[in-house]
Amino acid sequence: MITGADGQVGFELRRALASRGDVVAYGRAECDLENEANIRVALRATRPAIIFNAAAYTAVDRAESEAARAGAVNGIAPGVMARWAADNDCVMIHYSTDYVFDGEKDSPYVETDSTNPQSVYGKSKLQGEEAVRAAGGQHLILRTSWVYGHHGHNFLKTILRLASERETLRIVADQVGAPTSAALIAKTTARIADKILTESAGSGVYHLTAQGSTSWYDYACYIVDRATARGFGGLLPTDKIEPISTNDYPTPAKRPLNSRLNCAKLMDCFDLPLSPWQDGVEEVIGLLAATN
Ligand SMILES: NC(=O)c1ccc[n+]([C@@H]2O[C@H](COP(=O)([O-])OP(=O)(O)OC[C@H]3O[C@@H](n4cnc5c(N)ncnc54)[C@H](OP(=O)(O)O)[C@@H]3O)[C@@H](O)[C@H]2O)c1
Structure with missing residues (x-):
């Protein structure tokens, strides 16, 4: 389900x-x-062997003024599903985020690092992690970062639109992380699901992102470069993209400066490779170019 x-x-x-x-x-x-x-009605009607909880309240800035809604979806609902899973021999696969960390660490976060969310969204996602764990059933919590895909709203698509509309862009250059395609997350999750149905895999938190890291600014330049190479016309040149600091771009929700997640545990435990972030960007730009 x-x-x-x-x-x-x-x-x-x-x-x-x-x-x-x-x-x-x-x-x-x-x-x-x-x-x-x-x-509960959906769970009783479906009786799943595995729940993949990909629903979330993801409007990070709006969450600052909608804490109750973010808390219900991200904090409480995962616990409801995980308790049903624990009682019904079902595995709960839940997604979480780099925003459970404060971003002060100067190297990639490992799963055992202390959490310290700085935003309502981050706190609600941490509450969800804790509820899934507390339910006591078999569960995987997959923390990811900077998600994009050819379906949905995301930074990559916003940059392509703005680069065709504006003469200049100002993009934050002091936040670093790994842009991770939804397709990589889904493919990796499916392979993990194969393994947990055939082998006994332990419960726990795993970091799941594309490999390598970049800043929002370098990521924006990469998107524009690659899209131009793939035939997107009329995009501004990358020297018209200006790097700025987080302080120059205030937002309601505070974001971590360091969003990098160390994924060695997932790669070792499930013997799965994770591709470089550039591969996913190339793939999505290719899909968008085909329909452009
Ligand atoms: N996006 C990121 O950059 C990012 C980064 C790190 C971690 N994550 C995590 O990765 C997971 C997947 O995120 P995503 O990028 O796929 O998010 P997304 O594109 O925003 O999708 C979330 C989905 O959840 C649905 N949803 C929201 N409120 C709901 C509710 N009350 N009941 C049922 N469904 C509801 C949304 O429906 P509507 O369209 O109707 O709102 C949307 O279809 C989430 O756990 C998220 O926290 C995301």
Whole structure:
């Protein structure tokens, strides 16, 4: 059972899991995570062997003024699903975020590093992690970062639009992380699901991002360069993209300066490679170019 089936990761999960068994995919209309009764009805009707919880309240800045809604979807609902899973021999696969960290560390975060979320969104996602763990069933919490895909709203698509509309762009250069394609997350999750159904895999938190890292500014330049090379016309030249600091771009929610997640645990435990972030960008730009 997939929740959030129309989001970036949910959409790609539907594709990645389609050939692997019976998949029931719920969007918000069929399974609203703000409504506990609705969640229980969906679970009883579906009786899944694995729950892939890709639904989340992801409007990071809006969450600062909608803490109750963010808390219901990100903090409480995952616990409802995980408790059902614990009681019904079901595995709970849940997604979380780099925003559970404060970003002060000067190297990539490992799973055992202390959390210290700085935003309402980050706090609500940490609450969700804790609820999934506390339910006591078999679970995987996959923390990822800077998600994008050809389906949905994301930084890559926003940059392509702005680069065709504006003469200059100012992009934050002092936040670093790994842009991670929803397709990589979904493919990796599907391979993990294969393994947990055939081998006994332990519960726990794993970091799942593309490999390498970049800043939002370098990422924007890379997007424009590669899209131009792939035939997108009328994009501004990258020397018209100006690097700025986080302080020059105030937002309601505080973001971590260091979003880098060390993924060695996932790669070792599941014997899975994770590709460089540039590969996913290339793939998505190729898909967008085909429909441009
Ligand atoms: N996006 C990122 O950069 C990022 C970074 C790190 C971690 N993550 C995590 O990765 C996971 C997947 O994120 P994503 O990028 O795929 O997010 P997304 O594209 O925003 O998709 C989230 C989905 O959840 C749905 N949703 C929101 N509220 C809901 C509710 N009350 N009931 C049911 N569904 C609801 C949304 O539906 P509507 O479209 O109707 O709102 C949307 O389809 C999430 O756990 C997120 O926290 C994301």
